[in-house]
Amino acid sequence: MDKDIQDRFSTYLEENRVKERRKTEVRFTILKEICDFPKHFDLEMLQDKLDAAKYRVSRATLYNTLNVLIDAGIIVRHQFDAGIIAHYPHQKPIPIQYELRKKAETHYHFVCTRCRGIREVKNMPHIQAPGSNFTAEYASLCLYGLCNRCRNRIQREAQKNINQSQTNKSKK
Amino acid sequence: MDKDIQDRFSTYLEENRVKERRKTEVRFTILKEICDFPKHFDLEMLQDKLDAAKYRVSRATLYNTLNVLIDAGIIVRHQFDAGIIAHYPHQKPIPIQYELRKKAETHYHFVCTRCRGIREVKNMPHIQAPGSNFTAEYASLCLYGLCNRCRNRIQREAQKNINQSQTNKSKK
C-alpha cells in the first residue's frame, strides 16, 4: 500500500506537470513517514516524527514538500476550525492538519465545537450535487457540533446551575 | 433582515454565554458593514469598508469582534484553500473568508483548483449523514475542481502543445 503511494508520487514527479520536478531522497523519506500516521497530522507532528527517525529536514523544505504532495494529489490539507469555532484569547486555533488523500476519501470529519476534538466518521454521507456545470475532483465535508462527552458535560453543568440557584433562593 | 440579525446579536450579548458581554457601538457598526457584503469577505475588505465609512477600528478589535460574531452564530469562517490546493511560492494562499451564517447555509462553495475562484452554488446538495451519535449544528461542504473557463483553457493549451510538437517533428 505504501509502495503504491510511493509509485504514484514517482509518476507525478516524472510527469513535470508544473515544471521539472526531481526525485529526491528527502521527498520520499518524508512521504514514507507520512504514510505511517494512522490519522491526520500537523506540521509539528511530522517534524517530531522525522526527528525521532534521526532525519533532519528544514522547515522550509517541509512546507515545500507538503505542497508538492498536495499538488500530486497524494495528501490533502484540512483546516478544521474554519467554520463556526471562535478563536478566543489563550485558546489556540487547531493547527492545520494533513492527511493521505486516499484515507481522507473514506471518511468525513466531525469537529466538536466545545473540546475541538476531531472524530473521523467512517460512513461517508451520500452527497448528491445538483445538476451543475463543473467537475468536482474532491469534496471536503466538515460537520460541527457537540460530541457526546461535551453534550453530557453541558447538561450536568446546567443541572448544577439550576440546583445552585434553588439553594440560593431558599437561603433568602 | 439586517434588523433581524442585529436583534439576534443583541440577544446573544445579553445572554452572557461565555462571560459577560457588552453591547458596544463598535460591534454593531462592524456587524452593520458586514451585512452589506453581498458575498463572503476577508479581513482586509472589511477594514477597507470601515475606512470608507470613516469608521476607525483597530485590527485587534476587528479580530475580536469577528470571533464574538462567530461564537454568536451570526457569521462563519471559511478557509477555501484548505484541501487540495497547493501553495506555491509567489502564489499567496486565499485569505480567510467570513460570511453571514444565514447566507452560508443557503449555498455551498466550489473552488477552482486552477484560478482559485470561488463560486457559490445555489442548490445545496442533499447531505444525508448515516446513523451516528452526534448532533451536527453546521455542515461545511467545499467542492474542488476546475471551473469551465479553466477547463477550456487547459484544453486549448493542450491542443497548442500537440500542434507545436507536430510542427517540430516536420522541421526535423
Next chain:
DNA sequence: TTTACTGCAAATATTTTGCAATATC
C-alpha cells in the same frame, strides 16, 4: 464603581524567500 472593551504597539506564530551549497537529471 466594577469589569469589559478598545487602541496601540510589541510579541508570537506561521509561512515564505533569498542565497549559497548540494544533488538530480
Next chain:
DNA sequence: GATATTGCAAAATATTTGCAGTAAA
C-alpha cells in the same frame, strides 16, 4: 553542466497579547 532542491537565517504575514485609557453595566 544546467537547473531543481535543500538548509539556513532573515523577511514577510497573520494573529495575539499586555497595558493604559475609555465606556458599558
